[in-house]
Amino acid sequence: MTTVSSATPTHGNYHNYHGYRYHHPGGHDTRLALLPRELLANARVLDVGCNEGWVSCEIAQLWCARRVVGVDIDDALVRMAWRRRRTLWSHQGPTSDRSDLPPSPGAGTSSRRKRKRASHPTTPPPPSSGAADYFPASCQHMFGPLPIPPADTAPALDSGVSENQFPHNISFRRADWVNERIPEDEAGYDVIVAFSVSKWIHLNGGDAGLKRFFDRVRGALVPGGTFVFEAQPRDSYVKARKLHPTLQENAQTLQIQPEGFETILCSLGFKPAQRLGEPGEGRFRRPVDLYVKQG
Ligand SMILES: C[S@@+](CC[C@H](N)C(=O)[O-])C[C@H]1O[C@@H](n2cnc3c(N)ncnc32)[C@H](O)[C@@H]1O
Numbered sequence: 351m352t353t354v355s356s357a358t359p360t361h362g363n364y365h366n367y368h369g370y371r372y373h374h375p376g377g378h379d380t381r382l383a384l385l386p387r388e389l390l391a392n393a394r395v396l397d398v399g400c401n402e403g404w405v406s407c408e409i410a411q412l413w414c415a416r417r418v419v420g421v422d423i424d425d426a427l428v429r430m431a432w433r434r435r436r437t438l439w440s441h442q443g444p445t446s447d448r449s450d451l452p453p454s455p456g457a458g459t460s461s462r463r464k465r466k467r468a469s470h471p472t473t474p475p476p477p478s479s480g481a482a483d484y485f486p487a488s489c490q491h492m493f494g495p496l497p498i499p500p501a502d503t504a505p506a507l508d509s510g511v512s513e514n515q516f517p518h519n520i521s522f523r524r525a526d527w528v529n530e531r532i533p534e535d536e537a538g539y540d541v542i543v544a545f546s547v548s549k550w551i552h553l554n555g556g557d558a559g560l561k562r563f564f565d566r567v568r569g570a571l572v573p574g575g576t577f578v579f580e581a582q583p584r585d586s587y588v589k590a591r592k593l594h595p596t597l598q599e600n601a602q603t604l605q606i607q608p609e610g611f612e613t614i615l616c617s618l619g620f621k622p623a624q625r626l627g628e629p630g631e632g633r634f635r636r637p638v639d640l641y642v643k644q645g
Contacts, residue, residue: 403431
């Protein structure tokens with residue numbers, strides 16, 4: 351089992367990474383906003399390199415995935431991710447049947463005061479903006495986050511939240527997902543998300559590690575499943591490899607360049623990339639691509 355020191359973020363295991371990526375209005379992820387709405391709804395999703403869980407939680411809470419697993423190599427980040435789940439639950443406002451919502455993102459509130467989602471929606475609501483704060487920071491500070499009720503597993507248990515809804519539809523695991531399996535892999539995923547993690551896998555594991563990662567993605571996706579991939583560009587490797595002599599050494603051996611990732615993925619059985627866009631600003635402006643695994 352790989353153990354990771356948080357002193358030097360040689361795996362890109364930065365703390366508060368999402369603090370500086372979520373700086374746009376509404377605080378939602380601009381990469382997720384590029385995805386077709388129906389892709390994540392009701393899906394089993396793996397978020398590789400979930401960091402402190404912001405993207406994973408957004409997928410579980412706002413994009414209505416059936417099941418989300420966030421995996422990260424750094425134990426401390428995984429603990430933060432569990433904490434974020436609880437915080438978001440505390441802040442979650444009342445919701446109602448999705449049938450009365452407009453078919454556009456963001457309309458996730460209603461006048462009902464019960465913390466309940468009556469049915470699993472087939473189209474996710476868009477991230478809401480300007481919603482009331484149902485659990486101000488001062489409350490969390492004084493009393494801690496709200497407890498999470500048990501999931502409704504039988505009609506008699508009316509906690510208002512089913513096991514396919516946030517916060518019961520998400521969990522986190524510590525693992526080096528390139529080299530270790532997790533129990534959830536067994537059932538397969540409809541969607542695997544890998545945002546800004548390929549550079550770290552590449553620099554730590556070399557070309558062989560990167561190919562193993564792609565092969566693991568292919569193997570863990572169901573036929574017709576989708577790989578949502580944000581690769582870091584070649585020039586960003588220069589600064590990263592200076593973090594550690596091992597990364598420097600590994601960088602010298604690399605034959606594969608990010609421009610060649612698509613060819614490898616296609617050779618493994620994915621259809622050609624569908625470029626969704628290049629969101630983000632400055633050094634975080636990176637392409638987001640969809641790869642569909644051939645059935
Ligand atoms: C730069 S952060 C990106 C975080 C997040 N995916 C995003 O873009 O919002 C890279 C994350 O990948 C994790 N990571 C790196 N290699 C990993 C591996 N082999 N298995 C699991 N997580 C890994 C790091 O710990 C870090 O949290």
